[in-house]
Amino acid sequence: MKNSLAFLLILLFSSVGDLYSQTELTLEDIYKSGIYRQNRFGPIRWMKDGTGYSSIEKNPNLAGDDIVRYDAVKGTRSVLISAEELIPNGENKPLTVADYHWSEDNSKLLIFTNTRKVWRFHTRGDYWVLDLKDRKLSQLGKGIPATTLMFAKFSPDATRVGYVSENNIFVETLATGKITQITSDGDQDIINGTFDWVYEEELSCRDGFRWSPDGKNIAYWQSDTKGVGTFYLINNLDSIYSKPIPLPYPKVGQTLSAVKIGVVSSEGGETKWFDFPGDPRNNYLARMDFIPNSQEVMVQQLNRRQNQNTVWVGDIQNFSLSKILVEEDSAFLDVHDNIRWLEGEKFFTWTSEKDGWMHLYKVSRDGKTMDLVTQGEFDVERISHIDPASGYVFYIASPDNFTQRYLYRSSLTKIGKAERITPMNLSGQNAYQISTDSKFAIHTFQNTTTPPVYSLISLPKHETVRVLEDNRELKSKVAALKLNSKEFFKVDIGDVVLDGWMIKPTDFDPSKKYPLLAYVYGEPAGATVQDNWADGDLWHHYLADLGYVVISIDNRGTKTPRGRDWRKSIYGQIGILASFDQKAAVEKVLKTYPFIDPSRVGSWGWSGGGQMTLNLMFRFPELYKAGLALAFVSDQRLYDATYQERYMGLLKDNEEGYINGSPITYAKNLQGELMIIHGTADDNVHYQSFEMLVDKLIKYNKQFSMMSYPMRSHSINERENTSLHLRETMKNFWLRSLPAGGR
Structure with missing residues (x-):
């Protein structure tokens, strides 16, 4: 009996070991079983006094959530609100906490639950308030249709809550439950x-x-x-x-x-x-x-x-x-949320590219003075924390490597050299949620080989107090696959040097020639060449292991911290400048790396990257033999006014640019293998864009493949099995249109 039990235990642990040491990367594991899903930490809220933070944790006994507090120095954990306290009267299970917010004095908690998506985000649902003094749990909006409340927030004295329901604003008095509709x-x-x-x-x-x-x-x-x-x-x-x-x-x-x-x-x-x-x-x-x-x-x-x-x-x-300030640019301006009032509201902070780099300024209340706070030939990529008490602004920048991010600080009162806070050994991308008193931060570190590691650190020395989540299991699972690392490289195309990355097959043989797949985006809203743990990387590793060399290159105009001129160079020529940059970069890659087969070059992209792929296929058919375009804009005049006019100017001023930047203009040039994919319920880039391109390709008697996903949005991930089916469809297209493997 003992021997049998021991044998069963050996089998059990062997099976578990095999599960976590898989050597084959499959689409099912990536997109269905969730084997490579990363653990996240939070959301956290720093308490008002800065000595601790709260977070959501699963209750060990109930299928619900506890709100817990951790002391920043001691690490002691206390349950502020247990799941048992979040069981409404007459119910037998606690509320699921999608998000929560403290009142200004931390005496009350606002809980967001039972949420619904409104376009991109879950911003509609039900709200409850828990009073920490009497531990009373109350639902807001009684008598108002369920799951219609949005953006609830406490009044400054926490006696009332305001919220929106069905496009009107309401105010509810917490003591009495009285609801006042203030718009009708x-x-x-x-x-x-x-x-x-x-x-x-x-x-x-x-x-x-x-x-x-x-x-x-x-x-x-x-x-x-x-x-x-x-x-x-x-x-x-x-x-x-x-x-x-x-x-x-x-x-x-x-x-x-x-x-x-x-x-x-x-x-x-x-x-x-x-x-x-x-x-x-x-x-x-x-x-x-x-x-x-x-x-x-x-x-x-x-x-x-x-x-x-x-x-x-x-x-x-x-x-x-x-009128206190007018910011102008010959191209376009982005709106920033970095305003913090200083010195008794006599000054405020303001972000501007006026000197050619993105920097923070200190502006007088009347707008008459505007003094530089951060300085240097680098971009302030993101403001992490502005703390008048300590006299510093903490921000993310990367002066020497545009694919990485580090924490710096500068004085709010005197101009000086930026002080790097992130240690030199944390090479990759770093983000921070800093306490109110700037003494602590929740630090997130990641790079291409390290999934996000969440730690509590002390500032300004950046000493680790404790690791909160290291995603060690995920890192081990991926390491067991023995994938080739993503290699970063630079491409000099003459006018400018571009950043790129490359992934080679695990059985790579430099004496052979492999097909090239270029993953593109190319528009001002984002960038693809970043030293981070990207969810899409496993897809690209999977393609590489099928026998492709996969690359991605950021052309001019993408959202990288390379200065104003870099970002604004694309103004008025979306789809034009980027297309020529991408073509020139691929041609340089073909000359530089003899293991790439110039007769097997393909491109793929999503949204703006889908548009870019179409532009490359139609403009340069002699170079690009196959293309896969998802959720794309085929004619820029079909997209929303706010985005497109920001980067292209008004249609009446630049109609020629809109036409020349749109891939549908060049559809008659298609020669290679093309597949187009779209969701019919895409509220962002409408299915109309897909159908108009299809109509044009039919007109020119061009053969192509197409796939529509009914009632899927821009992300094409709703409803059962969609993500796996989509990736299988994409894989099959590449295998038949751009044969894999070294030759």
């Missing part, structure tokens, strides 16, 4: 307290109302979508009759929503509106926040070309407007 004109056309599709997607505007510092008023955005063109998505799956899904969506050159900002008493009453100059349908009110300890709001107004940002201060008592 919200409907399918009028949106109060949140935004239309294009503001959410392109200006990152979702939460559309703000409490005044004294809690007496609420300032909010109102969008009038009447007159905006309606695009219809068609649901053919969930009923025997098709169901149209209307989407107000302003395409290039078309009518935008009319957006305005008003102020209403938090007790209810009439809204008063600011009168910003200019046509509200040809300007954007991109940002609005109250200035602390004041009755004033700061508003950023972008013109339609998005090359001028006017900063206004609006008085909510007399509704006067004062």
